[in-house]
Amino acid sequence: MQATFFAALSVDRFIDNRYKQQLVPMSKMWVEKHRPSTVRDIRGQAATVERLAAYADLGTFPHLLFAGPPGTGKTTAALALCFDIFGERSKDNLLEMNASDERKLENIRTKVKQFARTSPLGVDFKVIFLDEADALTADAQGALRRIMEQYAETCRFILSCNYSSKIIEPIQSRCAVFRFRPLADDQVRMQIETVAKSEGIELDQDACEAIIHVSLGDLRRAITALQVSASLSNHVTRSLIYETTATAPPEDLHGYLLACKEDGFHPARRRLRTILDQFGLAGTDLVNQLHRALYDADFFSETQKLDITEMMATIDFRLVEGGGESLQLDSMTATICSMFRD
Numbered sequence: 001m002q003a004t005f006f007a008a009l010s011v012d013r014f015i016d017n018r019y020k021q022q023l024v025p026m027s028k029m030w031v032e033k034h035r036p037s038t039v040r041d042i043r044g045q046a047a048t049v050e051r052l053a054a055y056a057d058l059g060t061f062p063h064l065l066f067a068g069p070p071g072t073g074k075t076t077a078a079l080a081l082c083f084d085i086f087g088e089r090s091k092d093n094l095l096e097m098n099a100s101d102e103r104k105l106e107n108i109r110t111k112v113k114q115f116a117r118t119s120p121l122g123v124d125f126k127v128i129f130l131d132e133a134d135a136l137t138a139d140a141q142g143a144l145r146r147i148m149e150q151y152a153e154t155c156r157f158i159l160s161c162n163y164s165s166k167i168i169e170p171i172q173s174r175c176a177v178f179r180f181r182p183l184a185d186d187q188v189r190m191q192i193e194t195v196a197k198s199e200g201i202e203l204d205q206d207a208c209e210a211i212i213h214v215s216l217g218d219l220r221r222a223i224t225a226l227q228v229s230a231s232l233s234n235h236v237t238r239s240l241i242y243e244t245t246a247t248a249p250p251e252d253l254h255g256y257l258l259a260c261k262e263d264g265f266h267p268a269r270r271r272l273r274t275i276l277d278q279f280g281l282a283g284t285d286l287v288n289q290l291h292r293a294l295y296d297a298d299f300f301s302e303t304q305k306l307d308i309t310e311m312m313a314t315i316d317f318r319l320v321e322g323g324g325e326s327l328q329l330d331s332m333t334a335t336i337c338s339m340f341r342d
């Protein structure tokens, strides 16, 4: 009962993608609406896509483990592979579980086992897709290891995780491991332009570059940034992207660093306040974004950049530990400014 419920959820998503695109209401999440439904449409991850496409052609695959940062196509690849192989029959033969909701040993024992032990319907094997498997407790992973072996004939597992180091060795050795990388700028650009075009959004060239800058290779974040901005205006501009993603544009961060060097503590501090207020940044966001901007600030020497990096790491740590934001950020400004005092 539960199994069918989970399966139905994921398959409906695909039927939406492939056949109902035109009927989808405007309010639907674009990340879902534009999720590739066949392996070959996945952006980037060339080596992985090639091997998965070969599995799709063969109509079979071993247990799989997908590891990599968020928004790079792991869930997409798992669902697309099943849909490529089973088509309409995915509905009855795929159990999708989010392991972070079902981390306990009991759930693995009951739900997974129950689904694994019934025979596949009209196909050679069933698939259990355990999303975010790194959230499973060690006990649950231990139970899984046995189940994977016991039912290997009739049931394949696809595990997805952000950190493969959190998956116990015996499970890793039972799987073909695929590593997903952050998407290259070109790949993000292509997908964003495709989505913008199909949604009828006017996207400025520099707005697209801004999306690439804020996404850091995470396509989910990129598409979400586009949708949030597009919900405010059909014409998506660079400043709209920065304002809606709580990201300061590089030139503002640059301006702050330059002010530390040339204008001294108070003007630099004022600039920092303005950035925080205008873009709604938390202290740690600011320090991390500043860290990225630092390496393009050619008015600092290499040694200064190293010292500032070290100091930013300390400030970030103190903020995370609960240090007061305004005092910590002032301390950062003071340290940078003091590097330029005679």
Ligand SMILES: Nc1ncnc2c1ncn2[C@@H]1O[C@H](COP(=O)(O)OP(=O)(O)OP(=O)(O)O)[C@@H](O)[C@H]1O
Binding pocket: 030, 031, 032, 034, 035, 036, 041, 042, 043, 044, 045, 068, 069, 070, 071, 072, 073, 074, 075, 076, 077, 160, 161, 162, 180, 183, 191, 219, 220, 221, 223
């Ligand atoms: N490689 C890709 N090609 C095309 N679209 C992608 C790709 N990666 C991500 N996307 C888009 O981003 C959305 C989220 O991707 P997905 O669910 O596959 O991420 P994930 O790697 O499973 O992330 P997480 O680790 O957070 O679970 C998809 O619905 C799709 O729209």
Ligand SMILES: [Mg+2]
Binding pocket: 074, 075, 076, 131, 132, 160
């Ligand atoms: Mg996922």
